[in-house]
Amino acid sequence: MDTGTPFASALERAAHHAKVFLEGLDEIPVSAQVTYEELIKRLNRPLVDAGVEPATIIDDLAADVDGGLTISSSGRFFAWVIGGNLPSALAADWLTSAWDQNAGMFAVAPAAAVAEEVAGEWLKELLGLPKTASFAMVTGCQMAHFTCLAVARHALLAKHGWDVEKQGLAGSPPIRILTNDQYHATFELAVRYAGLGTDALVTVESNADGTMVPEALEKVLAESDGPTIVQLQAGDLNTGAYDAFEALIPLAHQHDAWVHVDGAFGLWCAASPMYRHLLKGVKHADSWAADGHKWLNVPFDSGYAFIAHPEPHSASMSIRASYLIHASEARDQVDWNPEWSRRGRGFPTYAAIRELGRDGVRDLIDRCNGHAHALVTRLGQLPNVEVASEPIINQGMVRFLDPKPGATDEDHDAFTDQVIASVTAEGEAFFGGVTWRGMRCMRVSVSSWLTNERDIDRTVAAVKRHLGAASTA
Ligand SMILES: Cc1ncc(COP(=O)(O)O)c(C=O)c1O
Incomplete structure (x- = not known):
């Protein structure tokens, strides 16, 4: 209902365009279909003196971006690890903007602080993390890594009598960061942002699936008794593989190292009894980074940092100022987050978890994993397709083999890229490529709550069509 106020008319138009977009998700091409030049032509309007009526701007914007959006909320979007939007999370995100809370402190935005506090507790339970862990809701896994590293830096250097917040890093004992090669x-960016420097990264030997070899970790740990961080993976980006937490974490702790886990999407498997075993022992780590905007299907931007040790967490993030009103009972986000003013990003996570419940999260994980397995297996049954990595969760890889006689590895690489580009350009499905263990592969990631069997059928048919066309070209 348009009440005639600027808010009402702009929001009505936005709701209309959003509805048209979302209800058409199944039919519109998944990839952008207009060029850079076309988008510039449409959007690069002259900057004029007089402003424009809000509803007109919204109508213009919807028309101008038409065909220029990547439809990552589609059930046939399998590139990177992106995920869609659950209805309540999307709606709560709209309200978050309407309410425009500065969610830094309880005194400034009480309801935002409490929704975030509650959602944080729910997240820990769903992800199987210790109840006593502290957390921060940040823009994504990138900033979750940074938050965790800032805390690790504080805790490790404090043990060496160094106050990093006061003294900085110049002259401090050097911190080693042990990782696998994948x-x-x-994470590397977070290492840079935290001032630790990429020279601090030490690669520990990995198995073929990217997981760390425990004996190799033990050997590298023994090489120095200086401050050390060990970075482990809960869900490798390409293979979805999980490090052997039960073996690796105690080893790291024997050497007083801080264990950080990248669980951007893989930590969510803790919500499923079918996949939970992959995370055995992960709860003994010191920090964990995860995302909401990937597998929980909340809108961007939504990442989560969890820390087993609340004291160094608040010591590295919090600050006091005379003009602030610090809560005595409630949780102030400024004590745990790297930002000061910030979006009330607890609301969409709160809504998403309520919408799904424990059963819904488990279902989402099981469904996506099942679809990933079916998709990779069925693609692997097509002629000239090789399964490079069979999904253990929601990630897999295939490679397209150039059928011409005498084709080399380079030909197969080029052919793989050609098929990916051709499927994606048409827009029936969207995939990305990767160089994995020296060969080009097509990555398959199923993270959307919308993906169903029909999407898998349509995708297999599209790949078959484009593969056939490329093979006879
Ligand atoms: C394993 C892993 N870690 C970290 C990230 C970074 O997450 P974000 O893009 O939310 O910063 C990603 C994103 O794809 C990821 O797959």
Whole structure:
């Protein structure tokens, strides 16, 4: 109902366009269909003196971006690890903007602080993490890594008599960071942001699936008794593989190392009795980074940092200022987060968890994993397709083999990229490529609550069609 106020008319138009977009998800091409030049032509309007009526801007915006959006909420979007939007999370996200809370402190935004506190407790339970862990809701796994590293830096250096918040890092005991060879690029960025420097990264020998070899970790740990961080993986980016937490974490702790776990999407398997065994022992780590905007299907931006040791967590993040009103009972986000002013990003997570409940989260995980397995297996049955990595959770990889006689590995690499590009350009499904163990592969990631069997059928048919066309070209 348009009451005639600027808010009402702009929001009505936004709701209309959102509804048209979301109800058409199944039919519109999954990839953007207009060029950069076209988007610039549409959006690069002259900056004029007089402003424009809000509802008109919303109508113009919807028309201008038409065909220029990647439909990552579609059930046939399998690139990277992105996920869609649950209805309540999306709606709560709209309200978050309408309410425009500065969710830094209880005194500034009481309901935002409490919703976040409650959602944080729910997350710990769903992800199988200690009840006593502290947490921060940040923009994504990237900032979750940073938050965890800032805390690790504080705790490790304090043991060496160094106050990093006061003294900085110049002249401090150097921190080593032991990882497998497949760590996510955002972890490396976090290492840079935390001032630890990429020279601190030491690669520990990995198995073929990217998981760390315990004997190799033990050997590297014994090489120094300086401050050390061990980064482990709960769900490798490409293979979905899990490190052997039960063996690796006690080893690291014997050497007083801090164990950080990248569980951007893989930590969610804790919510499923079928997959929970993959995470055995993970709760003994010191920090964990995960995402909401991937597998929980909440809108961007939503990442979570969890820390087993609340004291160094608040010591590294919190600050006091005379003009602030610090809560005595409630939870102030500023004590745990790297940001000051910030979005009330607890609301969409709160809504998503309520919408799904424990059963719904378990179902989401089981369903996505089942679809990933079916998709990779069925693609692998097509001629000239090789399964490079069979999904153990929701990630897998296939490779397309150039059928021409005498084709080399380079030909197969080029052919794989050609098929990915051709499927994606048409827009029936969206995939990304990766160089894995020296070969080009197509990554398959199923993270959307919307993906169903029909999506898998349509996708297999599309790949078959494009593979056939590329083979006879
Ligand atoms: C394993 C892993 N870690 C970290 C990240 C980074 O997450 P974000 O993009 O939320 O910062 C990703 C994103 O794809 C990921 O797959």
